[in-house]
Amino acid sequence: MAAHLAAVRRAMADACRASGRAPDAAGLTAVTKTQPPEAVDAILAAGQRVFGENRVQEAQARWTDRRAAWPDLELRLIGPLQTNKAADAVALFDLIETLDRPKLAEALAAAGDKAGRAVRVLVQVNTGAEPQKAGVLPEHADGLVAQARSLGLTVEGLMCIPPADEAPGMHFALLRRLARRNGLDALSMGMSGDFETAIRFGATQVRIGSALFGERKPPDAPSMG
Ligand SMILES: *Cc1c(COP(=O)(O)O)cnc(C)c1O
Numbered sequence: 001m002a003a004h005l006a007a008v009r010r011a012m013a014d015a016c017r018a019s020g021r022a023p024d025a026a027g028l029t030a031v032t033k034t035q036p037p038e039a040v041d042a043i044l045a046a047g048q049r050v051f052g053e054n055r056v057q058e059a060q061a062r063w064t065d066r067r068a069a070w071p072d073l074e075l076r077l078i079g080p081l082q083t084n085k086a087a088d089a090v091a092l093f094d095l096i097e098t099l100d101r102p103k104l105a106e107a108l109a110a111a112g113d114k115a116g117r118a119v120r121v122l123v124q125v126n127t128g129a130e131p132q133k134a135g136v137l138p139e140h141a142d143g144l145v146a147q148a149r150s151l152g153l154t155v156e157g158l159m160c161i162p163p164a165d166e167a168p169g170m171h172f173a174l175l176r177r178l179a180r181r182n183g184l185d186a187l188s189m190g191m192s193g194d195f196e197t198a199i200r201f202g203a204t205q206v207r208i209g210s211a212l213f214g215e216r217k218p219p220d221a222p223s224m225g
Contacts, residue, residue, distance in 0.1 A: 001042040004212050005030075012206065015199040026199045029076055029188070031209035032062065034216050043212065044070060052097075052207050054079025056088050063092065078159070078188075078207055080134045083107040090119055097122040097159040097188050100136045102147055109151035120154045122188055125178060127171040128163035135160065138174060145182045157186025157204070168194045172201035 013023035029052040032040050040062060049072055053059035059075065067073055077093045080100075086107035089096055099105055099121040112119035123144055126135030136144045141158070148155050158179045162171035172189050179187055190198025192211035199206065210216060 001039070001212075002046040005043060005046045005048060008208055008211050011196060012199060015196040019200045021199070026190075026195075026203050027205045029078070029205055029207045030212055031078065031191075031207050032213075033058065033079075033209065035062075035213055037062075039213050040066070050074045050076065050205075052076045052078040053093075056081070056085045056092065060088070060092055067092075076188075087111040087114065090115055090117075095120045095122065095156070098124045098134060099144070099148060099153070099155075100124045100126070100134050102144065105144065105148045105151055105153060109148075109153055112152070118152075118154050120156055121148060122157050122159040122186060123148065123155060124159045124161075125175055127160045127174050128166065130163055133161065133163075138178060141178050142182060145184070155182075155184065157184045157188065158182075159188035161191075162189075162194070168197055169201060172198050172203070176202045 009028065012026055012028060016023050016025045027050060029050050030043055030048045031052040033054045063075055074094045075092060076095045076097055077089055078097045081089055081096065081098055081104060083103055090108060090111040108119050108121065123141060124135040125141050126133050126137055129137055145155055158175050160171055160175045162168040175187060175189055186205065187203050188205045188207060190203045190206035192208050195206040195208060
């Protein structure tokens with residue numbers, strides 16, 4: 001695990017340097033969805049502290065105790081969020097990367113008010129306008145950013161997952177353009193297969209699972225025990 005982590009960090013730093021950025025200009029979110037406890041504990045022991053999860057309940061099970069043991073963790077929600085789980089998400093996560101609709105902005109703002117704290121978010125943009133994919137359409141991104149700000153959410157940046165069957169560069173470029181015109185700095189883009197390209201297009205955070213942990217088993221596959 002330590003070797004995989006070091007290799008990913010090295011590749012990230014190389015990609016930063018190759019595009020004239022500081023070697024630490026992009027941060028690493030380790031995506032722990034579906035990973036067994038041993039893998040999570042191993043990457044914690046290797047020094048990783050920023051983690052991404054897709055599902056609120058799965059993340060609660062994996063992180064509630066570990067969070068108490070490791071006070072410097074940063075947990076990021078990178079999967080779709082239902083409005084009825086907004087309060088749970090605000091309670092567990094430091095940053096919610098998947099704000100993609102007005103109703104969810106309202107639910108997150110209400111949860112933040114109730115919890116008495118600021119809610120940090122990224123707006124997820126469906127850069128490929130794929131019907132099955134989460135994310136606000138690019139032409140509605142400015143409006144959602146403005147609404148979220150007016151509700152008191154702390155909008156830090158944008159996130160995207162490019163279409164699987166297209167070269168990702170133009171999607172990363174679009175996300176960067178949308179961020180700049182909204183005065184946003186954070187760009188969460190790039191996964192195991194395309195993080196070097198994402199860094200070239202200005203990613204400030206890449207989300208990496210399989211390059212660290214190996215290929216995931218399908219969620220419902222029986223454990224090999
Ligand atoms: C699973 C997931 C990742 C990590 O994907 P890998 O290809 O395993 O690196 C990144 N972002 C999101 C939103 C994910 O759901």
